[in-house]
Amino acid sequence: MKSLKILIAPFVVPALLMLAACAPAPAPTAAPVAQPTAAPAAAEPTAAPKPEKLTVLCTPQEDWCQAMTKAFEEQTGIKTSYVRLSSGESLAKLRATKDNPEFSVWWGGPADGFVAAAAEDLLEPYVSPNAADIPAAQKDPNGIWTGVYVGALGFCSNKDVLAQLGVEKPNSWDDLLDPKLKGQVAIAHPASSGTAYTAVWTQVTRLGGIDQAFEYLKQLHQNVLQYTKSGSAPGQMAGRGEVAVAVIFSHDCVKFADEGMTALEVSFPEEGTGYEIGGVALIKNAPEPEAAKMWIDWVLTAQAQEIGPTVKSYQLPTNPNAKVSERSVKLSEVKLVDYNFDEAGKNRKAITQRFEDEITVAPQ
């Protein structure tokens, strides 16, 4: 009893004293009951006032996010900022801020992420007039998401390290299981990274079931050094020679090679590889819906889709009128698996949780 008193006395008694003194005590912490600044321009439908700012949730590489937001700002005068988060993080963030979103539009990252977000009612359908240009296979018919780029998964190898290990450039998913590659493979964590989730779902498609995919992943785990948070990070590890092979999107590998990591080379699995359609979507209850729609309209134009290569992001544009960089992957030369974005998105949560529980902590 005494100790209890000691513990609570300094917190309770002063308050009582304040009351006893009956000072019109302005409680310091409670003071500025700031009214949630009632979203001024956004909520008003009248006469469409010009939007002033836009916050983009951006999933691709940081420099591409920067180049895009800068270009958009220059063209529209809307002050545009972004936060770069990996796919899984973006999803978690949208879930966390569901009632009061911080972002208005989500740009980039595999479409499965968008499907998963839509399943949780985090997105607002919007069919952009410019979406008519985009092939039907690269957009959601209801306008939940629209494709902005396409990329194929590949192996990003460091040829020096491979040569030293006496291993050939991998040409098959099973090549990654070579015991000589123990601790020499890097891939991201599918809970946080859309790249890694694409890789996991590729196994599901290729092997015909989730259980079979986990059987493969369990074997692959023997060779994995680290599951990174961001999808492209394994490519940097390979570039620095920390690992021999990284499983990443091939365009990121080309980017790193162009940026000076000359030992890197891309190869594709002959059984077929997964691919992504990077999406764009309007966020539900977006604070800046008008600006967000302008952003969506804009990123679907050929002109906006040609910005990527200027910052060495060689994803394929979805707008057929956009110029294709010669550094981009030629999809006709790569065997792709039959990737079902809807199924992938709907199973995302279950699979990432299972991955966390069964794979990451398995002994090596």
Next chain:
Amino acid sequence: MYLRAAPLIQRGCAPSLYLSTLSPMRLSRPLAPTIGWRRVWREYRALARDPLYLIALVAAALFVLAAILYPLIATLGQAASSEGARVLGDVLRRPVYHRIILNTLVMGLLVAGVGTGVGFLLAFVQVRVAAPAWLKRFIHLTALVPVVSPPFAVAVATIVLFGRSGLITYGVFGARTDIYGLPGLTIVMTLSFFTVAYLSLSGLLRGLDPAMDEAATNLGASRWHQFRTVTLPMLLPGLGSSFLLLFVEAVADLGNPLVLGGNFTVLATRLYLAIVGEYDLTSGSVLSVVLLIPSVLLYFLQWRLATRASVVTITGKPTGRVLLITDKRAVIPLVGAATAIALFIVLIYGTLLVGAFVMSLGVNNTFTLKNFEFVLLGYGAEAMIDTSFMSAIATPLAGVLGMVIAFLVVRGRFLGRSALDLGTMLGIAVPGTIFGIGYLLAFNNPTTLGGVTLIPKLTGGAAVLGGALAIVMVYVIRSTPAGLRAGVAALQQIDPAIEEASVSLGADQALTFRKVTLPLIRPAFFSGLIYAFARSMTTVSAILFLTTPETRIMTQQILNETEAGRFGNAFAYVVVLIAIVLVVIGLLSLLIGLSTGAEREAVQTP
């Protein structure tokens, strides 16, 4: 007590304050007014006659309640929910979690052991071994560097130097070493955290009475025998407290395991992924509690030990000169090892500096300013300004709060002042990630009571000031404890008679505090300020979940750049961050003109 309060509320006297201060304490049963409470009441009434005291007390109590205890209680509450109980069941039952917990413990123990060892070695060489003064000063200054850098900066440089294609391991020796996992973590965490052990142990060593050693020598003991049977036993509590402190730091660290952990999963990384990957606050809370309990217990255990240790140091003023060890057989290995460690630190931070100016250190060593362009002109500039600005706001708040609470704790005569002390110390005893989660749980929605908003929504981009308030609050709670301890130590040295004299000469409390007490504790206050700024600028784990599009934090950007593998940008960020901290420390020292705590620290070196 309730009886007393009720009529006051009816009179309409600020009920919100009453309720806000009381509500989280509802856990305790309603207390009947007893004799004891009457005494407590009288004590506080006496105290309250001085409005300054009252304001100080209310401010301190509100701070501890709202900023520290409430988020922790929210975390505990979430963990105790039925969903939380299910996760806890999982944690206790499934071998996967046993492994994670075991990993965490092993890592904590290793880092604590090695870190205390390194700290002790440097402290011992500094205080007890004959070596050139410039060398000692060099060792001392390098040992302080980790304090002003974000904790995982070391990890990044370590990969570049000692990774599989490391400049040294592969470049020089041609070896493909494997530093990912436990061995690498032990090295980088030791280097990140040993400074605490070094500073406290060198303080202790200096305080030891050399007369004891002389007595032992006179009785014929050899230096080694004397070290083993006299010096070491007196240092045991200090060593123990350093060990526990490093353990707590190590298990709470998030940055290093994320960068260098490989597949060595620890509680902190698992917790992080639960939040950023799934936004699973329940799992996060349960893991927090698993991490929280041992951390807090050990922290307060070390506090007790440290208090005991300082009792030893105060017993005797040095009666003689310390006899420095001059025996070559001891000096050469000791000084050699200490110098090697100092050089290692120089190498690590040198790598950071060089790496900031090249494309990709070790892969493409072309000189470039691109990294700095990214940091200083692009979005990095925003982060730089935001972080510095918020730290600059948090610094004086933490400094003043630390002194105010110290004053209440040392000079106040009221029941429960140690609770205030303990509550404030929780700010540092609790791992940072847990405050991150606690703040999300407690402040993601406005705190209301009976329709009155007590605390508005503080976290997230849609919150007040874009979520900056929550971040500043976290900065303050993380830095106040150090100021508090410095303030307590300083105040205990000052005889209250000095203040009483001032009062009897007619000054009131406020004037006395300003004119008498404050000048006397000024060095402690400024060392608290410097610490608070450095700490705020380098905090990682506590703010990772609290950043919003409006508030960009440098440490988080560094972690992003590191994680994405763009080491050049990360290095440039680290260099800029360290520069900002050093410039501010310099400015603070200049402003104060005379001796600040930090300078005193530096000057103390023999």
